[in-house]
Amino acid sequence: MSSRQLATTSGDYDNAYPPEVRKYLRTYGLTPPNTETFELQAQRCLKQLDRKSTDLEKYQYLTHLRATNVHLFYRLLSENVKDITPLIYTPTVGEACQRWSDIYTQPEGMYLSYSDKGHIAGILANWPHNVEITVVTDGSRILGLGDLGVNGMGIPVGKLALYTACAGIRPDATLPLTIDLGTSNMELRNDPLYLGSNMDKVAPEDEIEFLDELMAALTERWPGIVIQYEDWKNPFTSLERYQKTYTMFNDDVQGTGAVIVGGFINAVKASGVAAKDHKAVFLGAGSAGVGVAKQLVQYFIKEGLTEEEAKKKFYLVDSKGLVTLDRGDKLADHKTYFARDDNSGKQIKDLADVIDYVKPTILMGLSTIGGAFTPEILQTMAKNNDKPVVFPLSNPSSKSECNFEEAITHTDGKCLFASGSPFPEMEYKGQQMYPGQGNNMYVFPGIGLGAILCKAVNVTQDMIYASGEYLSYSLNEDEKSKGFLYPDISRIREVSVVVTRGVIRTAQKNGVDRELAIRALSDEQLDDYIRARMYDPFKELDHIKEEIKDLGIKSNGSNGTVESLKSAVAGAHL
Numbered sequence: 001m002s003s004r005q006l007a008t009t010s011g012d013y014d015n016a017y018p019p020e021v022r023k024y025l026r027t028y029g030l031t032p033p034n035t036e037t038f039e040l041q042a043q044r045c046l047k048q049l050d051r052k053s054t055d056l057e058k059y060q061y062l063t064h065l066r067a068t069n070v071h072l073f074y075r076l077l078s079e080n081v082k083d084i085t086p087l088i089y090t091p092t093v094g095e096a097c098q099r100w101s102d103i104y105t106q107p108e109g110m111y112l113s114y115s116d117k118g119h120i121a122g123i124l125a126n127w128p129h130n131v132e133i134t135v136v137t138d139g140s141r142i143l144g145l146g147d148l149g150v151n152g153m154g155i156p157v158g159k160l161a162l163y164t165a166c167a168g169i170r171p172d173a174t175l176p177l178t179i180d181l182g183t184s185n186m187e188l189r190n191d192p193l194y195l196g197s198n199m200d201k202v203a204p205e206d207e208i209e210f211l212d213e214l215m216a217a218l219t220e221r222w223p224g225i226v227i228q229y230e231d232w233k234n235p236f237t238s239l240e241r242y243q244k245t246y247t248m249f250n251d252d253v254q255g256t257g258a259v260i261v262g263g264f265i266n267a268v269k270a271s272g273v274a275a276k277d278h279k280a281v282f283l284g285a286g287s288a289g290v291g292v293a294k295q296l297v298q299y300f301i302k303e304g305l306t307e308e309e310a311k312k313k314f315y316l317v318d319s320k321g322l323v324t325l326d327r328g329d330k331l332a333d334h335k336t337y338f339a340r341d342d343n344s345g346k347q348i349k350d351l352a353d354v355i356d357y358v359k360p361t362i363l364m365g366l367s368t369i370g371g372a373f374t375p376e377i378l379q380t381m382a383k384n385n386d387k388p389v390v391f392p393l394s395n396p397s398s399k400s401e402c403n404f405e406e407a408i409t410h411t412d413g414k415c416l417f418a419s420g421s422p423f424p425e426m427e428y429k430g431q432q433m434y435p436g437q438g439n440n441m442y443v444f445p446g447i448g449l450g451a452i453l454c455k456a457v458n459v460t461q462d463m464i465y466a467s468g469e470y471l472s473y474s475l476n477e478d479e480k481s482k483g484f485l486y487p488d489i490s491r492i493r494e495v496s497v498v499v500t501r502g503v504i505r506t507a508q509k510n511g512v513d514r515e516l517a518i519r520a521l522s523d524e525q526l527d528d529y530i531r532a533r534m535y536d537p538f539k540e541l542d543h544i545k546e547e548i549k550d551l552g553i554k555s556n557g558s559n560g561t562v563e564s565l566k567s568a569v570a571g572a573h574l
């Protein structure tokens with residue numbers, strides 16, 4: 001990750017830069033005269049944010065800031081992670097995607113269409129930067145909001161902003177990518193402002209042909225690129241097809257599974273119930289539900305259970321009720337593994353009835369059904385357990401199966417809680433209660449950075465699991481004393497270092513790493529190695545000053561130019 005690889009970026013127009021730097025960048029006179037500290041810049045930005053009356057307006061302001069001064073955007077984000085993340089990610093990004101056709105101002109990534117088939121490599125050549133990681137969606141299942149077609153672009157943009165903020169991947173090394181394979185959303189297609197094609201979703205076999213070409217073209221243009229699939233309605237085919245051939249993973253299936261393993265390890269410790277005695281009901285048996293359940297099977301196996309015993313701990317419920325082998329409908333392949341065969345012909349439709357039947361210690365929500373964990377259901381969980389594990393994980397907040405206040409109130413403060421979207425902490429009966437955020441944002445940045453730094457050939461299942469396991473190690477003493485299941489989000493960069501180390505170490509064990517020189521590093525040395533390679537928006541000015549020093553360039557009075565002692569080398573800037 002070299003610095004300032006290519007042409008001028010919006011970050012070069014930073015009024016934190018002193019005159020000699022502006023002259024070197026040839027932006028002298030193109031920005032207001034004063035050289036400002038970050039504190040002053042942040043004051044202005046926060047004032048402007050404060051004046052916006054809706055979160056969507058704040059999202060739009062932050063989009064504008066990123067486009068016009070990328071380093072300031074990331075300085076502001078890294079200093080205010082807790083407050084700003086919900087404005088650029090879930091929940092606000094959900095509304096932004098729903099309104100994308102109306103609020104669109106500029107491209108922030110690449111759009112490829114089905115009609116581009118046969119020409120993908122040529123089109124990728126138009127992207128002006130060297131890419132290390134891409135997040136690709138077809139927009140067909142955006143959060144819990146359904147098929148939003150190319151309006152889903154907000155998701156790759158938001159995820160990659162977190163890659164930069166949380167794991168320090170340089171902004172210009174990230175590529176948000178949206179594929180227009182058609183959409184089933186007629187409301188969008190009938191909207192003249194819709195930015196995608198007015199056609200039905202292509203057939204699965206056509207999708208795969210397109211993706212075969214895309215994967216090859218991405219890897220040919222940027223060898224070693226990490227490819228993250230995100231928010232695909234049918235993610236399993238591509239995951240199975242590409243995971244052993246490319247450096248790719250599916251965030252919804254695998255990242256979500258790993259992040260829940262991380263919180264779950266801590267929840268099991270806090271629950272006072274041995275791992276072998278837990279039982280889980282999942283509302284939602286889609287990509288995320290099955291992904292989480294599969295990773296948790298791996299956890300139970302590590303705790304000494306057989307695979308069969310581990311699998312039997314899960315009761316999945318979909319829109320038709322408890323998933324059983326003899327339910328009478330044709331189960332999708334991904335559900336069959338968990339389908340119950342011990343129901344003695346009994347079919348249970350209602351979640352409350354499933355809970356009465358199973359008496360679970362754990363209740364997970366990945367169903368997109370806001371409010372599905374009713375007060376009665378939460379009360380039953382509290383009646384049956386000293387410390388029920390309640391994870392309403394659907395996004396955005398409106399789709400959360402319950403909110404934090406409901407969970408705390410209806411379990412009388414007993415539940416161990418994590419949600420997909422953030423909720424505020426609260427006081428209950430004189431005690432401060434803290435919600436966890438079980439969102440894959442705790443692991444995908446470390447999975448991606450780990451894969452990049454060790455030059456992984458593949459992202460193995462073990463690397464994914466390790467990201468969750470190392471996440472669970474990253475709680476500090478203060479967080480443990482407050483009963484946190486996940487670390488404080490404002491420490492996310494440090495957490496990402498630990499997660500990245502876990503991913504690299506596991507890649508090394510699996511023999512899929514190609515950066516062999518870092519195998520010999522101690523854990524401490526590896527952490528330093530990782531930190532040193534993370535983009536830090538506060539250090540950009542220092543890097544440019546070093547470039548200037550190295551090139552021996554001197555400022556030439558106030559005429560807006562610089563003189564170079566090595567003008568041949570510095571010619572590009574003169």
Ligand SMILES: NC(=O)C1=CN([C@@H]2O[C@H](COP(=O)(O)OP(=O)(O)OC[C@H]3O[C@@H](n4cnc5c(N)ncnc54)[C@H](O)[C@@H]3O)[C@@H](O)[C@H]2O)C=CC1
Nearest residue numbers: 143144256284285286287288318319367394395420439440
């Ligand atoms: N917290 C996190 O990090 C993550 C959260 N999610 C969230 O999980 C949710 C689901 O995502 P996917 O699994 O990818 O979607 P999906 O569409 O693959 O699965 C949804 C599942 O919910 C079930 N469902 C729908 N209506 C239902 C009802 N009335 N009663 C019971 N079950 C019902 C469906 O049958 C299906 O099994 C989304 O809201 C998404 O935002 C997804 C990935 C990560």
Ligand SMILES: CC(=O)C(=O)O
Nearest residue numbers: 143231252395439440
């Ligand atoms: C967080 C995430 O990836 C989702 O809700 O789809």
Ligand SMILES: [Mg+2]
Nearest residue numbers: 143230231252
């Ligand atoms: Mg997702």
